[in-house]
Amino acid sequence: MARRQPAPKDTTAAALVCALAWAVPGAGHLWLGRAQKGAAFLIALPLMYATGLWLDGQIFPFDFAQPLVALAALADVGIGAPYLVARALGVGEGRVVAVTYEYGNAFLVVAGLLNTLVVLDAYDIALGRK
C-alpha cells in the first residue's frame, strides 16, 4: 500500500517561518496559528536564557581552535534575538569562579538547542507534516 504523502507546501514560506521562529522564539508557531504553543515558547525560552545569564553563565565565543567551545557558541546562537540582545548589552561574559557558572552555561546552551527544535517543529507545521 502506498504511503500517503503530505500535500506539498511552499518551501520558501516555510523557510521564512523558520527564520521568524529562530529570531523570536515561538513566533513561528504564533504565525502558523498555534497560539498556545507559541505563547508558551515565547515566554519559556527567553526566560530560560535569561536565567542562564542570571546564573553567571557565559555566551561562548566562536573559537574554532576549541571545537567544543565553538559548538557551545553555535548552540547559544540558536535562541535568536535574546542572543543578539545579550551581545549588544555586553552581558554573558560569564564568571568562572561563580558556583552557578556551569549551571548558567547549561541553561544558555540548552535554551538555544530547544529553540532549534522549536524551529524544526515550526518547519514541519509549515510544510503540513504535523
Next chain:
Amino acid sequence: MMSSHVGSMLLFSGFVSLVFALLMKDEVGEQVRFGAMLFAGFAAAGVVLGWLMFAFPL
C-alpha cells in the same frame, strides 16, 4: 543568586519538560501528563545519580 544544586536542577527540568511536552503532544491534557512524567523522571534521575556519585565519586 540561587546556589542550590537541587533548585537549579529542578528549574532546568521544568523548562525542558515544558518545551518537550509542547513539542511532543497536541492536546492540553496529554501535554500536562507528559510534562509531569518527564519532570518527575528528570528529578528522580537527578536524585538517583546524585546518590550513585556519592557512593562512587569520579
